[in-house]
Amino acid sequence: MLRRDAPINRVMLSLALVALVTWLSLPLGSVAPNRIVPGTAYTIASAIGWPLALVSCLPLLGLLMLAWRPGRNVYRLALGLTLLLLLALPAWLALMAQQRLDPELPQARLGIGAAWWLMLFWLSLVLIELRTRLALAGWRLALLMLPVLGGWWLAAGWLEPLALWQELAGRRSAFVEAVVDHLLLVGGAVGASLLLGAGIALAMRQNPRVERIGFALLNFLQTIPSLALFGLLLAPLAWLASRFEWLAALGVSGIGWAPAFLALLGYSLLPMVRNTFVALSEVDPGVLEAARGMGMSRGQVFRQVRLPLALPVVIEGVRITTVQAIGLTAVAALIGAGGLGIFIFQGLGQAAMDLVLLGALPILAMALAADALLGALTRRLDHRTDLAPGATP
């Protein structure tokens, strides 16, 4: 039999199979007459009818078949099908809204169901598999995703009945403000911890006692739960603000951005200091010896050799810190610091999961974007082990 001879791509095969099963069996979405009443769940077949449901499966069946005969061109084709599936994802929700929502009920809304989210997840895994097989550079994949994102942008008009969309529609300005607050807090805390952390790391390198005490302190700080730390900062900051007027004028108080900023800074310091310290300490001693042996001054050795060689690991610290801070800032909403956490906690309070999503999804997107961008920057700066593609004959 021919099929036996050709190695099967099991990863793609199983992903496509699981995607097919979950897509057809789990609810694509739920329809609720208003915000309070729990909705009715519909699978894709019951939502838009079997004929269209089968059409929605066609590219998946294509992927299934392609998994049997792997090859470079087949993978390219599979990539195309995957992108097509991604591009079409909002359309099924739009179709469902059109068929299942009662136009008489303006408050009616559409919740996104498990089948939809899982499909997004499976397709991402397929993309990762195809990226490895085709040895695609990250930026090429990002470029390929652009039309998909563009398509989603254009489809936004059809998606007004989405509960997520409706939650946003009511709070557009609050949403923008929350995103800005979130970014400012993260950016401020990461930036300040980079400056402070670099200073501490340098001091640690000068003096082993500072190193011991510093790490002990930072490790301790890291073990305090974030909510407790916010609480702990409440009293001293309130006291400081009442004591010094200029602090109060800056907006410092027991709650608000000041304790959030300080807590974020505290949590960010450990990964930042640790990475910076390790980065500076673990530069190959042979390289440093050569640098000195060639007649470079101390300053030249630091600026031209030690620092650039440490930089990838330092940026790695920035990456870890940023991703961590993006998540932690959500908690900061509890003490009135603003940010996307507001929607999460409001949503939890009102049992409105779509409002929670409105807060959580942008946080997820920010974390992924920061991770990808800073990761790419690290790889770009690191010449220690890489063979830059195309650089070898």
Added chain:
Amino acid sequence: MIELKSVTKRFGGETAVDAISLTVNRGELWALVGTSGCGKSTTLRMINRLIEHDGGEIHIDGRPIREFDGKILRRRIGYAIQSTGLFPHWTVARNIGLVPRLLKWPAARVNARVEELMALLGLSVEQFADKYPSQLSGGQAQRVGVARALAADPDILLMDEPFGALDPITRKGLQAELRDLQSRLQKTIVFVTHDMDEALALADRLVVMNAGRIVQQGRPLELLRAPADDFVASLLGGDDRGLKEAAITRVAERMQPLSPRLLPQARVHRDATLRQALAVMFREHADRLAVVDDEAMPVGELSLRRIVGAGREGGSDT
């Protein structure tokens, strides 16, 4: 010229280098040999002030090295080490041009010098100039390391086991290139190694160190024939010493003029070593060899008696 006068170095209570004296003349290659921790690397690094000496005096071209600023001194002295110490974030060309740039040469002169050195070390400019050290083989990286050490055309070159991390074939190749380079450039070189064959093959003078002291110094042949004590003898290979001596003596030094006798079939080149000649005899079951020149024309003959007896009879090597 490098002079060390009873130079001493202590680390804490331990004496790493104990009152050693030696004089390296212009154009000579000296090898410091000894077991690990005998103080040979420390001695080397005191010469360019990577380590400061505690006692005694070190002079370069008649001036004590303490008169110079450490950085300025090191820019005048080439330095190559085992791990190459190439900067991984710089291209090959930028690595080689390091010292000239530190000396603030104009860019055009730096570039010209880099290309000249790459040609000298057999590295194609198009192929290697823009590569990063991680893309080089061990041998290529070591060539770049030597090129970098030579970049500002220093009179003095310090090499700390530069070929220690290489496989035997690459190492032999680079040793031959260094010998060839040295015969053209006539640098003053101090070379640290624990590979005795490497030291014998390269050095004009050997300095054997043990526990921070110089046990014996002299020409390779002198040491091989008259080791000062058992330590030197065992370092030089014990009973293998004879073969090592044969390995650094050329056939041309021992051959006799052609005799009227029938010329032997087995032949050996005049520039081969006695060790190679012995190997040919062993392989061919011959006790007499014809010595030939580059055109394979016989120019003399060499007998087993002559090889083994020559040392006692003549001592005519110079």
